[in-house]
Amino acid sequence: MAGEEERVPNAEEPVLQAAQRRASERFRKHNPPTFNGMGDPMDAEKWIRSLERIFDFMDLTDKERLTCAIFQLTDEADYLWESVQRTLSPQQWEEYTWDNFKAELYEKYIPQSYRIKKEAQFWNLRQENKSVTEYDRLFVQLSRYAPHLVDTEEKRSEKFRRGLRHEIGMPLASQGILTYAQSLSRARDIEAMMPEEMKAPIQAPDNKRENNKRKRVWQGIDQQKQQNQQEGPNTPQQVPFCQNCHKNHFGVCKAGSDACYKCGEKGHFARQCPGTPLGGPQHQNQNQGRNRGKRPLQMARAYALNQQHTAQATEDLEGLTEEDI
Structure with a gap:
């Protein structure tokens, strides 16, 4: 066409x-x-x-x-x-x-964002609690995203050594310039000669785990408080705390006022409360308390009057003659 x-x-x-x-x-x-x-x-x-x-x-x-x-x-x-x-x-x-x-x-x-992220991981790569073999494996995987950092044998070996743990990297630094293969081989030898407890560093306590544990404790306390509030004030543990008198009690606080502690009304005290029956036990006890102090005094007065009347009658009789009688 x-x-x-x-x-x-x-x-x-x-x-x-x-x-x-x-x-x-x-x-x-x-x-x-x-x-x-x-x-x-x-x-x-x-x-x-x-x-x-x-x-x-x-x-x-x-x-x-x-x-x-x-x-x-x-x-x-x-x-x-x-x-x-x-x-x-x-x-x-x-x-x-x-x-x-x-x-x-x-x-x-x-995507480019993924490669940039991997490059940053390689830049910050450290051995930490990994073995030398695990560190080397991750080193090789991530180095593809930052070839400019390992484009020579010297730069590659130096980057590898700087990421090792201090107790492994320091002996390597004292041996002068090494190739990457030599650094890897000697790092494995140093690790193999270390005591078992030193091959993996002691990890610091997990702050996040500790915070979660404390959070669960406080949540348990809050749940217990809510449960106690739902159960009501009938149990001794649930007597509310008074901010006025700083004691645990129910009802309106009457501390520091001139109100009756029994009925809450003003103008009289609890011992004079009209709500207390006169024949009740409390009234009887109060009367007994008053009479218990007055009865000996009344008996003493009656005895003194009787002695005075007897002496006066004796004097009158002595002044009378037989004719007066």
Whole structure:
């Protein structure tokens, strides 16, 4: 059709396609993993690294790598590749490489924010309570996100040594310049010679755990208080505390007032309370208390009067004669 660019057939295409097909068949014999585009960004990285190990072992060309990798895409990742492939012209597809494919995957499944976070983790990486082997494994994994920090053997060895625990790193520093492999080997030797109790540092108490324990204690106290309030003031433990007299009692506090302690009315005291029956035990006890002090005094007065009358009668009799009688 006029106006459309006609594609010139390439005589080498059948040969290249046959070679790629044979490479793909050999590639699948290694049971390569598939990738569906879902999960953690680390899954995408693991998938790419697994493929590249097989590619390096098979010594595949760039186009053969691209063909084999596309064959392992499934689900969402396969849909992504179809959308990318539709935007490529024949000329762009001819120039498309394995590195272009990885860049597309990184842009979609391994975002820049994730790589920055991993780079910060590598920058702050320390051995702490990990063994030397565990520290080295994490060191290798995270170093991919900060290649500028380990782009020479000297920088790599120095970064590794500075992250070791003090009791392991200090002996290494005294041995001069070492390669990364030498630093790792001697660090393992030093760790193996350490006592068992020193191989893992004593961890500081978990402040968060302690705070949670204290929080549970206070919550238990609050729950007990709420339960006691719901049970009511009938139990001795629930007698309310008075802020006026600083004692536990029920009802209105009458301390410091001139009100009667029995009825609460003003104008009289409890001993004069009209609410107390006159014949009651309390009234009788009060009368007995008053009479108990007055009765001896009345008896003494009666005895004195009797003595005075007797003396007067004797004097009168002595002044009389027999005629007066």
